[in-house]
Amino acid sequence: MFMGEYKHNIDAKGRIIIPAKFRQELGDKFVITRGMDGCLFGYPMTEWESFQNKINELPVSKKDARSFTRFFFSAAVECEFDKQGRINLPSNLREYASIIKKCVVVGVSNRFEIWSEQLWSEFSEDAEANFSEIAENMIDF
Template identity: 40%
Template structure:
């Protein structure tokens, strides 16, 4: 559902304007209700339609709570999960703690990742993208499944 990369400016209150091409599908899919949480591997945010997030949350909750690694993931992902709703102008308000975690200021990048979106600081994304391009140019660094893919 989500693909592509959009450069967007957050407003002074920390609101993100969801691109027009996503608004109608989101309204139909999840009543324009989203969930944002942190990415535990990168300093960015993950934004899910609420119905997609609920499936993920069930899986996270089912992890064994006596396993310390599982508890950390539960605390980080569910603990930071925040409900968002598009306002009449197609914007969502991103809470300050989430913006701080991802280093989001004015210029951000919203990236489609299939069933979810990622939200990055523009400068952080550009730096990370360049690092990724270095690794991708080294075929021995790619999984076998990707090496057999023809683009």
């Protein structure tokens, strides 16, 4: 399980350190792709395969299903750690998430997310201000 919030910097080569607690959960290989709300999603291989199986069940005849599948899979990259526990984030993913220098790595149950520090701050402030309403709406699930 992924949880917690960790602030990091991207180096000049586009590398980021993934927290040690997350590296233990991820194993040797994992997947990073575009996420929602302007962040990146990172999945252990077992979670990615489970997600992939669900996506494969979507009807290819539906335009939204095709778009959703393309969005996630076209940007997905398989990652491995270097000896310092870093990964290289491709430029297209950094651009998508507006990550230039400072970023935040956040644990979200079965995945982790990588946010630009600015977008994470904006999201956190909004979520905090509306948390009671968000919690109330979650009852419907």
